[in-house]
Amino acid sequence: MTDPETLGVRLTRLGVSRRSFLKFCASMASLMAMPPTMAAQMAEKLAAARRQSVVYLSFQECTGCLESLTRSDSPKLENLIFEAISLDYQETLVACAGHFSEHILKEAVEKNDGKFILMVDGSIPLKDGGIYSTIAGKTNLDIIQGIAPHAAAVIAVGTCASFGGIPKANPNPTGAVSVSYLMDQGMIARRPLINVSGCPPIPVVITGVIAHYLTLGTLPELDAFGRPKVFFGNTIHDRCYRRSFYDQGKFAKSFDDEGARNGWCLYELGCKGPTTYNACATVKWNGGVSFPIESGHGCLGCSEPDFWDKGSFYQPLSTGTFTDAKAIGVGLAAGAAIGVGAAYLARKRQKTISGGK
Amino acid sequence: MDLLDFARGPALLWSLVILVLGVAWRLAGVLLQKRRPDYSEPRSTAVAAGAIGTIFRRMWPRKEFQARTAYSTTLSYVFHIGLAIVVFGFVPHILFVRNLTGLSWSGLPSGFIYAAGVVTLVALVAALVRRLTHPVLKLLSNFDDYFSWFVTAAPVVTGLMAVAHFGARYETILAVHILTVELLFVWFPFGKLMHAVLFAVSRGTTGALFARKGAAT
Numbered sequence A: 001m002t003d004p005e006t007l008g009v010r011l012t013r014l015g016v017s018r019r020s021f022l023k024f025c026a027s028m029a030s031l032m033a034m035p036p037t038m039a040a041q042m043a044e045k046l047a048a049a050r051r052q053s054v055v056y057l058s059f060q061e062c063t064g065c066l067e068s069l070t071r072s073d074s075p076k077l078e079n080l081i082f083e084a085i086s087l088d089y090q091e092t093l094v095a096c097a098g099h100f101s102e103h104i105l106k107e108a109v110e111k112n113d114g115k116f117i118l119m120v121d122g123s124i125p126l127k128d129g130g131i132y133s134t135i136a137g138k139t140n141l142d143i144i145q146g147i148a149p150h151a152a153a154v155i156a157v158g159t160c161a162s163f164g165g166i167p168k169a170n171p172n173p174t175g176a177v178s179v180s181y182l183m184d185q186g187m188i189a190r191r192p193l194i195n196v197s198g199c200p201p202i203p204v205v206i207t208g209v210i211a212h213y214l215t216l217g218t219l220p221e222l223d224a225f226g227r228p229k230v231f232f233g234n235t236i237h238d239r240c241y242r243r244s245f246y247d248q249g250k251f252a253k254s255f256d257d258e259g260a261r262n263g264w265c266l267y268e269l270g271c272k273g274p275t276t277y278n279a280c281a282t283v284k285w286n287g288g289v290s291f292p293i294e295s296g297h298g299c300l301g302c303s304e305p306d307f308w309d310k311g312s313f314y315q316p317l318s319t320g321t322f323t324d325a326k327a328i329g330v331g332l333a334a335g336a337a338i339g340v341g342a343a344y345l346a347r348k349r350q351k352t353i354s355g356g357k
Numbered sequence B: 001m002d003l004l005d006f007a008r009g010p011a012l013l014w015s016l017v018i019l020v021l022g023v024a025w026r027l028a029g030v031l032l033q034k035r036r037p038d039y040s041e042p043r044s045t046a047v048a049a050g051a052i053g054t055i056f057r058r059m060w061p062r063k064e065f066q067a068r069t070a071y072s073t074t075l076s077y078v079f080h081i082g083l084a085i086v087v088f089g090f091v092p093h094i095l096f097v098r099n100l101t102g103l104s105w106s107g108l109p110s111g112f113i114y115a116a117g118v119v120t121l122v123a124l125v126a127a128l129v130r131r132l133t134h135p136v137l138k139l140l141s142n143f144d145d146y147f148s149w150f151v152t153a154a155p156v157v158t159g160l161m162a163v164a165h166f167g168a169r170y171e172t173i174l175a176v177h178i179l180t181v182e183l184l185f186v187w188f189p190f191g192k193l194m195h196a197v198l199f200a201v202s203r204g205t206t207g208a209l210f211a212r213k214g215a216a217t
Helices: A007-013 A018-031 A037-048 A064-070 A077-084 A098-111 A140-150 A158-163 A179-184 A203-216 A243-248 A325-354 B003-008 B010-031 B047-057 B063-089 B091-101 B110-133 B135-140 B143-164 B170-190 B192-213
Strands: A003-006 A053-058 A086-090 A117-121 A153-157 A193-196
Touching: A003 A007, A007 A018, A007 A037, A018 A037, A018 A203, A037 A203, A053 A098, A053 A140, A064 A158, A064 A203, A086 A098, A098 A140, A117 A140, A117 A158, A140 A179, A153 A158, A153 A179, A153 A203, A158 A179, A158 A193, A179 A193, A193 A203, A243 B110, A325 B010, B003 B010, B003 B170, B010 B170, B010 B192, B047 B192, B063 B091, B063 B110, B063 B143, B110 B135, B110 B143, B143 B170, B143 B192, B170 B192
Parallel strands: A053 A086, A053 A117, A117 A153, A153 A193
Antiparallel strands: none
């Protein structure tokens, strides 16, 4: 913890009323399926918490995740919480450059050894010695190998860090892998890891994870893919406001037909909501304005592993991802040939048995 | 590649290849068989009408047998119609067919499909119980009967589980559902499920022979 100022003091200084803060804690506790009594406890703990040191590393990524986390049309409390962490290193946001920047990173790690949260954004290329993404002459693998052993916990931000994401898409030219892969293979030190997938991830999920850590000192319960269950426990389809149209069998056939105008289900247009676990349908985006389906486009399934390689975004889930007409044609011809051969043999046998009559 | 990718990709392609190959094999093999020459004078020339008439007439038992076969006839109709509603009325299934063939039609409300699925499953279970308890039917049944029942019932069970999100994560159940359908595709040409195609051939042949002889069909 680098800053003596508590979160409560800082938020008061920033003009956040206690009422707003309690409201935030209540909604956050509710969002994370905590008992109602936890809201007051969360408020107490959060207000007393020192700013958590965070080191944020950017690897093979597009900076969309950072954009999602830091940009907002209005300064919401979630963002203030995010700003209230002590972001000791983030190379896009850091004011200095070159050797100074590297020095800040080294200092942040040494000062908070074993205490800071390491946030990783982007996949890590391994092919050809990892040369496809280097910073200050060091590969991404070298960097994370040096820093991960000193972190208290690791948060993989976005689908690239969580599962490899778009850089890992077939044919994966850079040999991109996720943070969990590196830990599983013993290539980096094993630390408590939480995957906050999404392309980009929902900012409030990051805030929720940090609030949970600050309140309880632990990371929330995770699903099979290492994601916080409270946010990734349900499919988009389960929580979608268009679900009733699915049940009624009312589907938009194109993006500009009557069904689309009436807000009917986008399943036929390739929506991946039924197989995508995320909180978009409940938390929504842009300050709760809407989420992709509410804006008229099907879910791409961006928070799921290998979402880029699961066929067209516009192909319905119940259809095959590849059908080879040539192979089916060959099967038809081969079957007919075997049938003709079988009939020929049967006729020949009949002729032998009947003596040619 | 996860299980759903496997089910929607290579498993689907290969099951379709085997389905097409097997159906072509069985059909060509049956249709090209040598027929016994009939040197008798035909008593009727309405052979085609007799063939087509028999295909439809035998969809319902003769009056003499109606009371005795009412239970099995009802069960058969319920699960055949139920399967037809589920397979051809559910929008995701229609999209599957459209993706393969380009053919498309309007779907039915999902709630109606779920109800049809439950009724179908109940009828399928009742048919199995009858097969297992009926002394004659039990003797006549072999592996083909039971396995054909299994590959028919499994997609209904897994389909209902998928819509109810029961048993596992949705994508896993969906993958298992698609794989059970693919198992049906693979088994279809080589077991008694082929009756879905051959019933018309066998009934038509019988009807044509009977018509030629002037017998009632």
